[in-house]
Amino acid sequence: MKKIISVINQRQGAGKTATAVNLAVCLGLMEKPTLLVDFDPQGDASACLGVGSEQTSGNGIYQALAGRRTLADLQRDTDFDFLKLVPAGIDLFAAEADASAMAGKETLLRDILAGAGNADYVVVDTPSSMGFLTVSALAAAHVVVVPVQCHRDALLHLGYLLKVVAKVRSGINMGLRIGAVVFTRCDTMEEAYAQVDADALKNMSSSVFVTTVARFDGLQGPAPVADIMAKVSEDYFDLAAHLVQE
Amino acid sequence: MKITDARAIQTGEKDLMDAILRDLDWAMIEETLKTKYSLNLGADRMAFRQGDLVVHQNQVAYKLDFDVQVTLSVMVDRKGECFDVVTTAAEEKPHTTEDSSRAAAPDQVEDSVANDPEPGSASAPTPAEASPFITSNMDTSRMASEIADLIADINRP
Numbered sequence: 001m002k003k004i005i006s007v008i009n010q011r012q013g014a015g016k017t018a019t020a021v022n023l024a025v026c027l028g029l030m031e032k033p034t035l036l037v038d039f040d041p042q043g044d045a046s047a048c049l050g051v052g053s054e055q056t057s058g059n060g061i062y063q064a065l066a067g068r069r070t071l072a073d074l075q076r077d078t079d080f081d082f083l084k085l086v087p088a089g090i091d092l093f094a095a096e097a098d099a100s101a102m103a104g105k106e107t108l109l110r111d112i113l114a115g116a117g118n119a120d121y122v123v124v125d126t127p128s129s130m131g132f133l134t135v136s137a138l139a140a141a142h143v144v145v146v147p148v149q150c151h152r153d154a155l156l157h158l159g160y161l162l163k164v165v166a167k168v169r170s171g172i173n174m175g176l177r178i179g180a181v182v183f184t185r186c187d188t189m190e191e192a193y194a195q196v197d198a199d200a201l202k203n204m205s206s207s208v209f210v211t212t213v214a215r216f217d218g219l220q221g222p223a224p225v226a227d228i229m230a231k232v233s234e235d236y237f238d239l240a241a242h243l244v245q246e
Numbered sequence: 247m248k249i250t251d252a253r254a255i256q257t258g259e260k261d262l263m264d265a266i267l268r269d270l271d272w273a274m275i276e277e278t279l280k281t282k283y284s285l286n287l288g289a290d291r292m293a294f295r296q297g298d299l300v301v302h303q304n305q306v307a308y309k310l311d312f313d314v315q316v317t318l319s320v321m322v323d324r325k326g327e328c329f330d331v332v333t334t335a336a337e338e339k340p341h342t343t344e345d346s347s348r349a350a351a352p353d354q355v356e357d358s359v360a361n362d363p364e365p366g367s368a369s370a371p372t373p374a375e376a377s378p379f380i381t382s383n384m385d386t387s388r389m390a391s392e393i394a395d396l397i398a399d400i401n402r403p
Contacts, residue, residue: 041272057268090268094293131291131315155389159380162396169400177401200390207398 004113004122005179005243006141008165011157012128015147015184017044018216018223019236020125023145025222026233026240027121028083035075035119037061038088039109039137041095045125046087048221049078053090060089064112071115079225084119095133105132106172110140121243130164138168143179143243147213150186150195178208179243186212187231209242211235263297266308279314291315 007020017040024036038045039061043053046060063069064086075084109124116122126137138144144165148154162178169176181204183192192212193201204210214231216223224233275292279285295311302309321330380392 152386159393166400178397197387197390200394204394207401
């Protein structure tokens with residue numbers, strides 16, 4: 001059964017795009033048919049896979065939201081045999097305005113992704129906000145992966161995010177779960193324990209997969225391509241393996 | 247006395263606005279809103295409404311109207327007096343009170359989902375929704391503990 005994984009955090013700089021791209025690439029390298037959906041109008045995930053905004057104008061996920069194209073039409077190959085991409089497209093900015101007049105608008109993406117028949121995994125990158133696009137990604141997801149920076153302020157905003165997830169879960173997506181909490185730019189769990197309360201993190205681990213991803217300076221393309229032996233690549237493969245096995 | 251086709255003019259205006267919109271630096275718009283109006287909005291809280299060619303401050307300008315989605319919270323004390331109005335998209339600022347004996351209020355104002363779930367959804371909040379909001383005056387341990395509880399509730403079968 002297809003698993004839809006939305007990578008969510010309303011904070012900029014949490015590591016959403018890096019997590020979404022690297023998770024999708026790792027799943028692809030594990031030969032799991034995967035679709036990466038760039039649902040952030042900034043288009044950074046698309047750019048990471050070599051697809052610039054000039055190539056996606058009129059060819060992005062917004063065309064599916066607007067009912068003009070099918071998901072199959074919009075999918076494009078990547079350098080990875082088992083990974084396809086539906087890019088964002090600058091017209092995705094219009095999604096809020098166009099969808100606001102439609103009832104049940106938050107479930108549009110869910111309906112569209114139901115058509116991703118060839119993918120076992122769909123990874124959705126989302127914008128740094130808690131608007132229509134992010135809520136739609138929550139409504140569509142089976143699991144949510146939450147990248148979060150390993151410091152106190154990030155926890156404050158994580159609490160708000162979880163309240164929104166709870167609200168979406170009770171309202172329109174009762175199967176929604178938190179699949180993983182990923183402390184980004186954090187080399188080890190011991191470092192995470194030092195920044196955040198160790199007991200609380202261990203308590204959290206009883207309900208959800210908590211992991212760390214090592215520091216990775218900028219998104220110079222997918223980590224496994226840059227250096228498959230690097231700690232950061234290993235961390236992303238571990239995350240992918242967990243999401244496959246759960 | 248009509249000397250040209252109105253559609254040609256309208257089509258040209260539309261094409262011009264589309265061209266301007268395509269090359270908009272959304273990051274700069276977000277930065278301007280942040281620095282000038284203390285609004286920390288993501289791009290998906292802004293929607294382009296319409297554009298027009300105008301004269302502004304004695305020069306030709308392209309006026310681009312955006313609808314911006316902001317939630318305002320009005321803070322009312324126990325006497326019924328409004329003591330603050332906060333936009334939930336604003337950067338967090340240090341909380342100040344006029345009365346030092348007044349109990350400390352949370353710095354963080356609860357935001358709401360931009361688009362509410364469908365009507366007819368469950369009215370009773372889940373424990374995760376109803377739990378005390380995590381606030382900046384909590385210590386790190388308590389924040390982490392509350393988060394762990396929130397996750398446990400969300401992931402409960």
